[in-house]
Amino acid sequence: MTDITDNTELTPLFARPGESAPRDLFSLGDEEMLPETAYQLVHDEAMLDGNARLNLATFVGTFMDEHADKLYSEAFDKNMIDKDEYRATAAIEDRCWKILAKLWHAPSPEDTIGTSTIGSSEACMLGGLAFKRRWQLARRAAGKSTDRPNLVMTSAVQVCWEKFANYFDIEPRYVPITEDHKTLCGHALAKYVDENTIGVVAVMGVTYTGMYEPVEEIAKALDAIEKATGFDVPIHIDAASGGFITPFLQPELNWDFKIERVHSINVSGHKYGLVYPGLGWVVWREAQYLPDDLIFKVSYLGGEMPTFALNFSRPGAQVLLQYYNFLRLGRVGFTQVQQASHDVARHLATSIGAMEPFELWNDAQDIPVFAWRLKKGHSKNWDLFDLSNQLRERGWLVPAYPMPDDLSDVIVQRIVVRNGFSMSLADRFLDQFTEAVTFLDSLDGPVPHEHRVTATFHH
Ligand SMILES: Cc1ncc(COP(=O)(O)O)c(C=O)c1O
Incomplete structure (x- = not known):
């Protein structure tokens, strides 16, 4: 009779070799592992990546339909x-x-x-x-x-x-x-x-x-x-x-x-x-x-x-x-999709531009992308990198970065609106954006910068 304690397939998930003990991440292991175990390990680690749809930094597609x-x-x-x-x-x-x-x-x-x-x-x-x-x-x-x-x-x-x-x-x-x-x-x-x-x-x-x-x-x-x-x-x-x-x-x-x-x-x-x-x-x-x-x-x-x-x-x-x-959308469908992103970007730009601390750099007239900066003298306690970090804590990636030459002393923050970022989600974003700004404005001293994560700028 086989010893069932040796039968890895019967061992409950997460109690199996490979999952239940630490492993050397940078060397090829000697033994094989069950495909289910390997899958679970990779799947679980990938969960630590951010939620792609909440990434307002990237231009790259994060949504396609089930037929695609x-x-x-x-x-x-x-x-x-x-x-x-x-x-x-x-x-x-x-x-x-x-x-x-x-x-x-x-x-x-x-x-x-x-x-x-x-x-x-x-x-x-x-x-x-x-x-x-x-x-x-x-x-x-x-x-x-x-x-x-x-x-x-x-x-x-x-x-x-x-x-x-x-x-x-x-x-x-x-x-x-x-x-x-x-x-x-x-x-x-x-x-x-x-x-x-x-x-x-x-x-x-x-x-x-x-x-x-x-x-x-x-x-x-x-x-x-x-x-x-x-x-x-x-x-x-x-x-x-x-x-x-x-x-x-x-x-x-x-x-x-x-x-x-x-x-x-x-x-x-x-x-x-x-x-x-x-x-x-x-x-x-x-x-x-x-x-x-x-x-x-x-x-x-x-x-x-x-x-x-x-x-x-x-x-x-x-x-x-x-x-x-091309087949699915045709001219009409492409126009609808791009118009929807454009409308969301214009809505966000207008809302952020109307907030006291900010000044729009551009207002999403062109592609559904816009940037803004902090008004000079708004606060000594925080800057756009701090706001970026506050948003990151709430799950959103909104990078802050310096402009290129000859404007490298200007720091801006940018949002890229893509297909899949609906008006309703944009309004939930604005709620959290406002909450983050209110929090930063309520501080009575500067945000400690030694722990600051500089947000990624997606080229
Ligand atoms: C204007 C412009 N050119 C080129 C690229 C590079 O594109 P890809 O990421 O497709 O290589 C980008 C990416 O953001 C871009 O914005």
């Missing part, structure tokens, strides 16, 4: 690079970026080129690499040096552009933001652009604030520079967030391929494209703007597959989810 979840679980195993095996997924990928090219007014949609990526960072880098290669080819053809390429952008670009410049040996030229010029707006651009400028980045939905950069004005400034100097400088639009907002909420805005100088646009499928993490897109206005010699043709996947990506293997499921959203 079902589709996701059916497609976990699909590798986007295996385009010969997953021909249907590859065909759907092409449909998705063609839909985006049309949404962004590509002049001849049949002649555009695009791809999915793991996110906007990769998509931005591909856009930047196309700029660099086109500039190199033109300079070589003219017998000129290609030693010192530079890229012009605002100091408020997302960190992916700093990475791009660093990883690919490009001099970043940051146009500082100021109280008078809160975004890159064409002002003083001539001081930054020269014959070595591979391009200018304009952001539709600046990470720090959610504001749009006026692409039309930037393009006009570049037209004037070209007239004066002959430098023909293209624009890449980093529309990581705005690319899925403007077509539905501000269709009259002139920012996309309607402007000739705009060569390429990226967007995050996993932000306002409403898909779970792991999806970006980049589209070029015409195939000629993506130099051929950047595209690799690989034969070892079956067939001859063109690829232009920094990664090789990558999940294919998110591409199917993007297509699901």
